[in-house]
Amino acid sequence: MLPLIVINELGMGDPFFCKYICPQGVLEGAIPLSAIDEGIRSALGNKFIQKLIILIIVVVLSVVFYRPFCKWICPLGAFYALMNKVSLLGIKVDEHKCVSCGKCARACKMDVDVIKTPNSTECIRCGKCITACPTDALSFHYGFGMPEKNLCNTVKENNKTDMKTNNKKDITTEE
Ligand code: SF4
Ligand code: SF4
Numbered sequence: 001m002l003p004l005i006v007i008n009e010l011g012m013g014d015p016f017f018c019k020y021i022c023p024q025g026v027l028e029g030a031i032p033l034s035a036i037d038e039g040i041r042s043a044l045g046n047k048f049i050q051k052l053i054i055l056i057i058v059v060v061l062s063v064v065f066y067r068p069f070c071k072w073i074c075p076l077g078a079f080y081a082l083m084n085k086v087s088l089l090g091i092k093v094d095e096h097k098c099v100s101c102g103k104c105a106r107a108c109k110m111d112v113d114v115i116k117t118p119n120s121t122e123c124i125r126c127g128k129c130i131t132a133c134p135t136d137a138l139s140f141h142y143g144f145g146m147p148e149k150n151l152c153n154t155v156k157e158n159n160k161t162d163m164k165t166n167n168k169k170d171i172t173t174e175e
Contacts, residue, residue, distance in 0.1 A: 017075055020047070023055035066109040071122075081121035088143050089125060091118040097137035107132035114138060127155030 018025070030048055034041040061068040070077045093115055105113045107128045112120045114129045118138075130138045140155070 026051045092141045104129035131159040
């Protein structure tokens with residue numbers, strides 16, 4: 001909203017978030033370019049330091065929390081989250097099949113209790129809750145209540161492959 005409200009004499013707003021907060025440019029541009037170019041290195045100023053600090057904080061937080069930047073900092077995520085309430089793609093709970101085991105809530109890395117809030121603003125539609133449900137009580141639905149079976153099956157397969165890969169990594173690490 002800031003670029004719309006705070007504008008210069010030409011009627012243009014600064015990209016405040018990209019300029020002062022987002023560390024992506026530092027990671028993908030400033031660090032590699034300054035590593036190979038003396039001129040760029042000497043031109044780095046306070047803004048670089050400020051964003052480097054943000055980058056380090058995000059990296060450290062990422063070790064402990066799942067997607068901290070997307071969850072707490074990125075304004076695009078907040079904007080997309082609002083769309084969850086009106087999104088054509090949603091998650092449906094079949095109350096007749098649900099046995100209240102809680103496996104879906106435990107599988108969700110975004111801390112969504114999908115039974116209570118199936119279309120929570122925090123949901124990223126990863127489908128991990130659908131894969132975890134032992135009774136197929138959860139499913140993706142598209143549009144006007146139509147079940148999206150192909151998407152459900154694809155997401156389930158992908159999540160199962162991820163889980164197998166992670167398990168293999170765990171076993172290799174233990175060895
Ligand atoms: S789709 Fe993913 S983010 Fe959404 S409730 Fe299920 S596990 Fe959580
Ligand atoms: S995992 Fe399935 S059965 Fe268990 S609480 Fe969630 S929706 Fe219900």
